[in-house]
Amino acid sequence: MANGWQNLTRGHILVVGGASIDRIRAGDEPRSAPGGAALYTALAAVRSGAQAQFFGFRPEPLPDLFRDAASCVPWHGPACAEDDLPHFEIVYEADGNARLAAASWGLEETLDPQMIEDEALRGAAIVHVAAIHAPELQIRFVRALRQRTDARISAGTYGYMARRAPDTVRQLMESVDLFFMNEFEEKLVFGGERPTVRPGQILVVTRGAEGSDVWQGDSCTRVPICPSSPADLTGAGDSVCGGTLAGLMRGLHPCEAVLLGAAAASVTIEQPGMAALLATSTHAIDARRRAARRDERVRVNRHAVERIGRLIGVLDDVRAFNFCGDHMPEVGDPHAIDFFFASILHQFGFWSPANGVWSRPTIATFGGRRLKGSDYCFAAFRRLLERDPAKLAPLGQSTLRWQDTEALFAADDGTIPLPVLATHHALSRGYGRDMWELGWEPQALVAAAQASDDPARTLLHALDHVSGYREDPLRKKSMLLVLALGQRPERFLDLSRSQSLQPVVDYHIMRSALRTGIVEVGDEALREALVRRQLLDPRDEAAVRSACWEALTQLGAASGREVGAIDAFFFGARRRCPEVEAPDCRACPIDSVCGHDVAMFQPVLRTTAY
Ligand code: SF4
Known part of the structure; x- marks a missing residue:
């Protein structure tokens, strides 16, 4: 029937996109690190407590760079040479800002929906199409996926796409159930207007230190960030995305799911690259989410809870209400x-x-x-x-x-x-x-x-x-x-x-x-x-x-x-x-x-x- 959200009670998240090799320049010797929006997203989803898999070109033999990530996230996709992966050169300025100095996209533009094997789609409750090469290609994936799965479809974008083809990014957004963007991309795509979000759709707009706007149809709620000590902001948005998808899979309200994403992002940015995300646990990310909601001015008294709980546990007249009576429908009322x-x-x-x-x-x-x-x-x-x-x-x-x-x-x-x-x-x-x-x-x-x-x-x-x-x-x-x-x-x-x-x-x-x-x-x-x-x-x-x-x-x-x-x-x-x-x-x-x-x-x- 029409409730397409019921399949979120089981299954996994499939993240479609690419892994990349990032050449990082941060004052000292340049170094290589695993990267790619899709890989960050999938890893954040796993670390936030969901089952997630990843689809994208897979270098054979697998470079050591990717061994840790690949051991966490099942990686489907056609084999390629290491040089065929996208390569990005990222320069960190003295003020901490990162700049994309050079990019080569490798084989990514040749990704095709038909390359996704049935096995990867079987049991998928959410398929996220990460920002790959061009929004036109993402739309092609979305259309093909709609034919093959009843999973919820999610997508994201990035700044270059939003500037080059804002209308196509908007079409992409309209074609999916969940969409992720940052405030810069939102401005490019919606021109400063209020985003148009249809009933049943979720839009998440990350706003840096200001938190994230969570749109559920035309209702918007601001969700805060989780405090952290940032060292490298790479992967923050993708971590919000992965954590949010995991939160939805775990049954959380969209705002709580985005808070879980914020908790995952707060971990990611504390070390360069994926290191912190690889080292963390679901328990640690959950603890950050709970801490973000906690206010030291108000606390739970566990002793009182235990004391009252023990008594309530043995009282006779503690029973659930049956929602019958003068103001309720008669039992058997068809309405x-x-x-x-x-x-x-x-x-x-x-x-x-x-x-x-x-x-x-x-x-x-x-x-x-x-x-x-x-x-x-x-x-x-x-x-x-x-x-x-x-x-x-x-x-x-x-x-x-x-x-x-x-x-x-x-x-x-x-x-x-x-x-x-x-x-x-x-x-x-x-x-x-x-x-x-x-x-x-x-x-x-x-x-x-x-x-x-x-x-x-x-x-x-x-x-x-x-x-x-x-x-x-x-x-x-x-x-x-x-x-x-x-x-x-x-x-x-x-x-x-x-x-x-x-x-x-x-x-x-x-x-x-x-x-x-x-x-x-x-x-x-x-x-x-x-x-x-x-x-x-x-x-x-x-x-x-x-x-x-x-x-x-x-x-x-x-x-x-x-x-x-x-x-x-x-x-x-x-x-x-x-x-x-x-x-x-x-x-x-x-x-x-x-x-x-x-x-x-x-x-x-x-x-x-x-
Ligand atoms: S009525 Fe019951 S819950 Fe309320 S203050 Fe008195 S003892 Fe406590």
């Missing part, structure tokens, strides 16, 4: 999947600020009952399900008019309690538009996910391309949707085959994490801002949320409980440990192990993530 897809993306922003601080939760009367944000939102969609179920489908959502959205969320007295209604309206339409343009229907996506090796991971990959779900690297709403589909009595998704379940980090969970003490804020200014419920800077919010994600992940291991059970337990904190009233600690099942830091409050930030 249930549409309902959950369309409604869960609105599970965010149920609070209002005043004078720069959190002021009140969203509560209104609906169907004669006082309902709080999350319940209110589900109840509104339940009413739509009863009145006009076709409106829940992607086409129905894409054509919602403003007055339809107003009617959808209207309370009994006709008022609309949601504080950011325009954002809900835009996300409904964006969700419908993306699903429609991709040719995806919720039922078919779920069926494809269910037929894959890892149903949760397959669905998460698809949701990374859909407005309303794609924007959050921690995938809170996507995970909630996965849990709803897996925990409903119909068992739309088999979670027992899903290795990719992650914590659902919303504001109830963050408040609980801070009050119980599994997450501690050491920085007085940040602590004060949390206690005073002040609107936070996004970096402060990210510091807290990232630590909560880590703490909840550890709590899962410490308690032995499944993600859905832990989520349901802490979601219950909205009643026993609420935002407005004082916590009811005596009625709380974890009173005996709680840190009771009751002044703490969740990060206050206007976001569509939670």
Whole structure:
């Protein structure tokens, strides 16, 4: 079916391109080093934890220069003489900048898609066509590969190509699923305009020390670099590319995958050539990625995690929610999947600020009952399900008019309690538009996910391309949707085959994490801002949320409980440990192990993530 991302649950990355011999001049004696965008990319992918193979001319006998790289990455391709490889002369100036002083392309322009043997393509989940000779040749590869494999196709470019043939580079980009370029190339190709990225496509634009822009369709997120001590910037962009592809293969959100690429690049540039990349490990690159997200001001208290985890592990009433009840579809409702897809993306922003601080939760009367944000939102969609179920489908959502959205969320007295209604309206339409343009229907996506090796991971990959779900690297709403589909009595998704379940980090969970003490804020200014419920800077919010994600992940291991059970337990904190009233600690099942830091409050930030 239409979800082309489902094959990322298995297989390898095939990198097509060339290895080169680089003659490096850096003040002392010139020396030769292995090089080539494709070889850097493949090696970075392997070191970032994926299986990767490499296709390109292979010198016979294999020079010693390539022995280490070839022992890491299976190398397919026609044999050639050493002199037939591309040769580049790279001069390092005193200021550290590198300059291409001379280039000979060898046989690279004679590479032909027919040279790729079926064996190399078999089992490939992503094929990356590195910058080889000319964009026209890359396009020829892309077209031929589309005929032979259903793998996702990726490509990259380089400055000379972007200057010589920007329109052809643009055509190349339009023909692939993922594309990699740097900011200099972006300017040449798009002339300073905003890049055009179609639904379902990912574009990564590296911006040196500024990090990378990650485009998922028309949504753009800036991902930071990982700190390092650079000695040679050669291969940095290719390492970002290889690490990103590996991250996607490992099931990461595109922004987290690019952060993994940034971690790989931070290793590569610390020594000249491929030396550091050859010497490093997946563990070391992962550690750099995690460190980039960590903020020393906020930390996980492992002892508290262990203590609370042990108790949660033996409590009776810690069980996953079945997503049934008054506000949910009846069991067996044929529109249930549409309902959950369309409604869960609105599970965010149920609070209002005043004078720069959190002021009140969203509560209104609906169907004669006082309902709080999350319940209110589900109840509104339940009413739509009863009145006009076709409106829940992607086409129905894409054509919602403003007055339809107003009617959808209207309370009994006709008022609309949601504080950011325009954002809900835009996300409904964006969700419908993306699903429609991709040719995806919720039922078919779920069926494809269910037929894959890892149903949760397959669905998460698809949701990374859909407005309303794609924007959050921690995938809170996507995970909630996965849990709803897996925990409903119909068992739309088999979670027992899903290795990719992650914590659902919303504001109830963050408040609980801070009050119980599994997450501690050491920085007085940040602590004060949390206690005073002040609107936070996004970096402060990210510091807290990232630590909560880590703490909840550890709590899962410490308690032995499944993600859905832990989520349901802490979601219950909205009643026993609420935002407005004082916590009811005596009625709380974890009173005996709680840190009771009751002044703490969740990060206050206007976001569509939670
Ligand atoms: S209700 Fe009391 S014991 Fe329970 S989590 Fe909140 S502060 Fe801790």
